[in-house]
Amino acid sequence: MIRAFLQFLEKYQLLIFFLILELIAFSLFLNRHAYQRTRILNSSNVVTGFVFNSYRNITAYLDLKSSNEELVAENIRLYNAHQSDFFQFSQESADPNRFVYLPARVINNSVSHSRNFMTLNKGRLDGVEVEMGVVSPSGAVGVIYSVSDRYSIAISLLNEQFRLSSKIKRNAYFGSLHWNTLDARYAVLEEIPGHVDVQANDTIVTSGYSSIFPEGIPIGLIEEVKLNPGSNFYQLKVKLNPDFQRLDYVYIIQNRDAFEIQTLEKALQND
């Protein structure tokens, strides 16, 4: 009996070994969400973080021109916004210094999967925590997902599991932005009721309803207006502002009131 079993094992050892490896691989795939948070199996571990960071340092000068142009454009925008926006801001009840910006660089980034992530060169020791927002000079790009001591991983806006509360800047109607196109240039804005006046080229910005992003961070422009068949809601194709294939400098946004807001909202859910 045992001999027969051993003979069986020997005869089919290749197939058995293949099935075992494939089973491990596939269960890693099905549970990737849980495993990737453990840091050993993602791109923020010591080895992978080091490799990406070294490579980034070597090649950084190649992007200098476009990075500089983007930063200059942002400076001009801030400069122009300074007078009008800043005063309004401080008159509101919320503390204008509620959001703290931490500069970081994208050292690895993907755009071609259905669930994309980016690795940043700042980690827990720099004050990064899970659930902080990530914006590039041209708009919102993701949310911190996992943190190691010196690196962190953000879930990209180009991830089918990610939803971003956003609104039409012109009339303040808000909806939920999500990405399902496998095309790094476009996302879809949903949940805007059909009676609202929506036009192509309307600007989409963050709504500020989550504690992650401040209000008014650019996201993109409406490219195509379509009513969702069967329901009275729009399905708006949004051309994203940031060029996800060339992300470099970003800011990680810490909301000093995040804990307070979340506690308050949790209390509501518990009622």
Place this chain on the structure above:
Amino acid sequence: MINVFLRNIVRFFFLVLLQVLVLNHVHLFSLYNPFFYLLFIVLLPFETNKLLVLLLGFVLGLSIDIFSNTLGLHTTATVFVAFIRPLVLNLLAPREGYEPGSFPRVHYYGWTWFLRYSFILTLVHALIIYMLEFFNIQELGQILKHSLISTLFTTVLLLISQFFIFRK
């Protein structure tokens, strides 16, 4: 013998780094990624132990996955390719079999043979990748389209790679 062993180890690290640092950021029509790292499996010597090929496929896929935050995706596909490689080699074997001391390269078996061989492996690999990526049978058209374009892209790179192997 040791020479072959060492060459393959160096090739492993070189291809993993090339894939995750450079090729992961190269997109044809901003959508399609080449999976050039498969060259490692393609070039393994004919007489490599089949169990070892499987294990190497697993380690290769897992390395790519950890760097690309795509846990399990490349591992599943690469292990499968490692499994079918001996079958494909049998299928394409010349009548007198593979010569001892030769390697699966253009230099020994010609362009047509190498094109068929690498195309089959690449196509199977891409099909699995995109089946997992979309994970929805209704997207069959998309899966086939992505797989085909990515396969052509990868195969062209694999063919080009043959110009850069000078050693006999």
